[in-house]
Amino acid sequence: xxxxxxxxxxxxxxxxxxxxxxxxxxxxxxxxxxxxxxxxxxxxxxxxxxxxxxxxxxxxxxxxxxxxxxxxxxxxxxxxxxxxxxxxxxxxxxxxxxxxxxxxxxxxxxxxxxxxxxxxxxxxxxxxxxxxxxxxxxxxxxxxxxxxxxxxxxxxxxxxxxxxxxxxxxxxxxxxxxxxxxxxxxxxxxxxxxxxxxxxxxxxxxxxxxxxxxxxxxxxxxxxxxxxxxxxxxxxxxxxxxxxxxxxxxxxxxxxxxxxxxxxxxxxxxxx
Numbered sequence: 001x002x003x004x005x006x007x008x009x010x011x012x013x014x015x016x017x018x019x020x021x022x023x024x025x026x027x028x029x030x031x032x033x034x035x036x037x038x039x040x041x042x043x044x045x046x047x048x049x050x051x052x053x054x055x056x057x058x059x060x061x062x063x064x065x066x067x068x069x070x071x072x073x074x075x076x077x078x079x080x081x082x083x084x085x086x087x088x089x090x091x092x093x094x095x096x097x098x099x100x101x102x103x104x105x106x107x108x109x110x111x112x113x114x115x116x117x118x119x120x121x122x123x124x125x126x127x128x129x130x131x132x133x134x135x136x137x138x139x140x141x142x143x144x145x146x147x148x149x150x151x152x153x154x155x156x157x158x159x160x161x162x163x164x165x166x167x168x169x170x171x172x173x174x175x176x177x178x179x180x181x182x183x184x185x186x187x188x189x190x191x192x193x194x195x196x197x198x199x200x201x202x203x204x205x206x207x208x209x210x211x212x213x214x215x216x217x218x219x220x221x222x223x224x225x226x227x228x229x230x231x232x233x234x235x236x237x238x239x240x241x242x243x244x245x246x247x248x249x250x251x252x253x254x255x256x257x258x259x260x261x262x263x264x265x266x267x268x269x270x271x272x
Contacts, residue, residue, distance in 0.1 A: 025228035108136035
């Protein structure tokens, strides 16, 4: 049975979709069969992995609303071991259509349960909101990863997100764990970035992943090529960061026999 992880933060611009795509691709490169679910109406994960949302005929929307079989909707990507359950702009209307449906918070779980055994990992890219689709994603997941950017107001809104997670744990999904907080967009040249890292680690301690994602040009440009950073430039700082993050995640879940000393790859280039 695969592990389902939601990537969420209602604050936009924190590297949420980049993390979802890059983590999914990194796990796939490490030969874990992985599914990326795009649960954001903006469909950035869909386009960022190489598909034009305008050409998507069936998507997660049809799975949620029309009970389409997810196996018939899933697309193979150019990355071995990585599949995509795409999104379309129609997903905007899903929340309105779901409001009066019974068990409306558990519709994503029904979709995931049909395919859970097909994958080692299912990564859900959530929209930057705490709406019904995000609640569905949290209800369907085993754990949640929260990307937090190393910039001013980094902790803004984080309390509200954590409160939402507690509500989901209490009422909808008691098995939901916080996998951890991932620090993103770290700029080694800025004192502010280092201060944010210290502040987040002081507040959340063991919840913070050791891996920090550096601000990186290759990482920023990869979506415009419709590729994950792993396929765009595997030697870049961004690719190395996310491969290290995937390895740390595997270590945390006891899914690899690697020793701690072998957990991280060294960064040999100096690209920004």
